[in-house]
Amino acid sequence: MATERYNPRETEPRWQSYWSDKKIFETDNDDPREKYYVLEMFPYPSGRIHMGHVRNYTMGDVVARFKRAKGFNVLHPMGWDAFGMPAENAAMQNNTHPKAWTYENIATMRDQLKSMGLSLDWSREFATCDVDYYHRQQMLFLDFLDKDLVYRKESKVNWDPVDQTVLANEQVIDGCGWRSGAPVEQRNLTQWFFKITDFSQDLLDELDNLDGWPEKVRLMQRNWIGRSEGLRIHFEFADAASVESETLEVFTTRPDTLYGASFMAVAAEHPLALKAAETNPELAAFIDECRKLGTSVAALETAEKKGIATGFKVKHPLVEGEELPIYVANFILMDYGTGAIFGCPAHDQRDLDFARTYGLPVKPVVLPKGEDAASFEIDTTANTDDGVLFNSEFLDGLSIDEAKDAVADKLENITVGGVAQGMRQVNFRLRDWGISRQRYWGCPIPVVHCDDCGVVPVKATDLPIELPDDINFDKPGNPLDRHPTWRAVACPSCGKPAKRETDTMDTFVDSSWYFARFTDPKADTPTTPQVASDWLPVDQYIGGIEHAILHLLYSRFFARAMGVAGHLNADEPFKGLFTQGMVTHETYKADDGKWISPAELRFEEEGGSRKAYLLDGGSEVKIGGIEKMSKSKRNTVDPTDILETYGADTARWFMLSDTPPERDLEWTAAGADGAFRFVQRIYRLFAEFKSQGLDPNAAIPATLDGQALELRKLAHKTVSLIEQDIEKLGFNRAVARVYELVNLMAKVKLNDKSDDAIKAVFAEALSYLAILINPMIPHLAEECWIMLGNETSLSNTDWPQFDPALLVENEILMPVQINGKKRAELTIPADADQKSIEDAVMKLDAVQNALNGGTPKKLIIVPKRIINVVV
RNA sequence: GCCCCCUUGGUGAAAUUGGUAAACACAGCGGACUUAAAAUCCGUAGCCUUCGGGCUUGCCAGUUCAAGUCUGGCAGGGGGCACCA
Secondary structure (H helix, E strand, O other), X not given: OOOOOOOHHHHHHHHHHHHHHOOOOOOOOOOOOOEEEEEEOOOOOOOOOOHHHHHHHHHHHHHHHHHHHOOOEEEOEOOEOOOOHHHHHHHHHXXXXXXXXXXXXXXXXXXXXXOOXXXXXXXXXXXXXXXXXXXXXXXXXXXXXXXXXXXXEEEEEEEEOOOOEEEOHXXXXXXXXXXXXXXXXXXXXEEEEEOHHHHHHHXXXXXXHOOEOXXXXXXXXXXHHOEEEEEEEEEEEOOHHHOOOOEEEEEEOOHHHHHHOOEEEEOOOOHHHHHHHOOOHHHHHHHHHHHHHOOOXXXXXXXXXXXXXXXXXXXXXXXXXXXXXXXXEOOOOOOOOOOEEXXXXXXXXXXXXXXXXHOXXXXXXXXXXXXXXXXXXXXOOOOOOOOEEOOOHHHOOOEHHHHHHHHHHHHHOOEEOOEEOEEEEEEEOOOOEEOEEOOOOOOEOOEEEEOOOEEEEOOHHHOOOOOOOOOOOOOOOOOOXXXXXXXXXXXXXXXXXXXXXXXXXXXXXXXXXXXHHOOOOOOOOOOOHHHHHHHOOEOEEXXXXXXXXXXXXXXXXXXXXXXXXXXXXXXXXXXXXXXXXXXXXXXXXXXXXXXXXXXXXXXXEEOOEEEEEEOOOOOEEEEEEEEEOOOOOOOOOOHHHXXXXXXXXXXXXXXXXXXXXOOOEEOOHHHHHHXXXXXXXXXXXXXXXXXXXXXXXXXXXXXXXXXXXXXXXHHHHHHHHHHHHHHOOOXXXXXXXXXXXHHHHHHOOOOOOOOHXXXXXXXXXXXXXXXXXXXXXXXXXXXXXXXXXXOXXXXXXXXXXXXXHHHOOOEEEEEEEEOOEEEEEEEEEOOOOHHHHHHHHHHOHHHHHHHOOOOOOEEEEEOOOEEEEEO
């Protein structure tokens, strides 16, 4: 029978308008139903959506639509992470305005997203570059300032001398600016910092409770926060007269190795180093060199452990008369611990390298198992393994942990200069978050610099501080700095002429609280606290693994800081987190080494292998590896092309099929064709039913058998299974289950002679099928639903209730193993007792033959699973 | 250097969490329909085999009646952090 083909180009826009006109996906904050907040990481408006977006937003949409059908009040918003450097770069290259460029991109991408048929509440949409949004971000900043969660300090930054701007670490490539290519300098600038370290312990502890997060991400955050327990030790100066303070303070996680100490080392920026440099030109030059070298990866890998003696010495706290020389060393970081260490070369590789270079003593104090105390020596590898203390007086014979405690106990009870010489301390790797950026296209930091009053916050009533539109990018640097009038302002405190802060906030600030703003995006305050607290945490957050640390950690900090400032009451921003894999594609390379886009090629099957030829000219190109879609490798596929050729449902179906969502998904043309064919196949199933004039609401007889029973059981089972799959985000499994149901339905050939039972069961299966596929391919589902004679939208239709009785099997086919190998099968009633199963097993030929007249050593019957006869 | 993850047919994968390995799909092969093609439908399909069966989840051991799943070791691939004292 000929049926018309499904035409997504006509159908999809029609349903999109329907959903939009009826405001179906707009969410009411006062809805009494249980809430469910599903969110995908909002996009940066770079210009066009890419396949990664399609995958991300499809997954979120499946969850949103499913939860809607399950009766939740679902919040599923969308917005734009719209501040950032690309807009400024575009402005410089194309002579456009960052604002115009950004909003144009948003318009394009909004249309693209809308053509995907996502169940988004567009009424809550905002961009972080909307004055309305960054106004509230400035309010947050002032509140944080008030709550002592923001401060200013001088710190080292990556400075690009050509572009005259600070660069983030990620923007420094091999020690050079990513745009200018100029060697990056370390500069000291006064920057604003958020006190994320106030929450170090809590951010670490609460990871244990985030059981809806991937273990991998939790681990990455644990490592990033980097908690270590140790001892802070005051070393008394041997010649106290020469320095101002009486002690040099260090942090160590290995106080057990104190008897192995042979030198002290301080960072180049350490006050003691600067003090010593005053009278030591050689040292001053060395400090300068350290500063220039910076801390780039490349520099670190090649840099040798170098240092210069300060001439100062400290007394060993436990060895009478022993003195340790103090060096300034290039491998000591000023911003970890106290910026000073004691060096124990035998048990720390860096210390060992340093000691070998400068001929310092290397005295082992931990003896590894199986080594002899008399002969154990350290050569070029420091010993960091477990062992027993020796050469260490009162510590001898103790384990490392015992010795750590023993040293801590001892030093805590010695006072030097009025304080305990040792103090147990916890140290974190996590640093405060520097948010100042010397850029135009970001949220202005709402403070004023007054010659008399210093740094003065802008009055809340004077907010927002808006970015000026009349700027130019004809020179590098921050255009706000050279704006003719914008900077000039009266001091909020004394009223005298003062200057605005021209730094803007890191764009990560913008994305650290947008999920809270979505709960009440038009509020005059950053949030309406009660509303935000009701919606948060986000139940399911979905995005890329690349944000495992920064964005997700910053957001966790913001949830806490906003809690302190009274803007919301939620321990964590994201209850469930899912990190999806990338979208990849084959790569193609011409003989001259140039990457070729798949759109420029045709493919042929030759002798079992695929070959690729240029459409233009026909020469063969090499098929290369499968890699992340990227412009540089030219292996991208534009979602717009796919949406126009195949429709949104096909793209969505492809994204969900086959590959588990956390893994990388390879986009292939063949796969897209396959997805399209399946969309058509489902349509035909419904169209043929309709064309036969069958009753979609026929009553199902009380008793069924044969194919009707089989189909009805599978339909109900599929409802149950897909429900579980979607709950666990196992979209690929859900897709496989749809195929199974459709395959069975396709086997049922309905015609005039079909009995009423199968017709009725088929009709029920069709209506279930429409609901089941709705979260995944909603346009087709709606269309099919209408073909069944329904008048309401599937978007307002509940998930079906499966009948549990239909999931129970009366008879079970159990495999029978003999000595662990499958040798027979046995069909047993589900309620068979142990004895009758045993009897049946013993009667089997295979079992009789194996036993050869004897009795089994063991008979294992796992109910409803398996039988194993051990002979 | 430290920490973590992954490895199943030609390919993407599934496996009720220790219980019939390979569901489902893609690609393939055979067939039907067609003047032909597309589309569609039916069938087939891990490997070896002397047709009895044997082997099979990167490799080697172990635990168990039973291992893709648990334990130990090895190999390959990927990721995170990285002078963090």
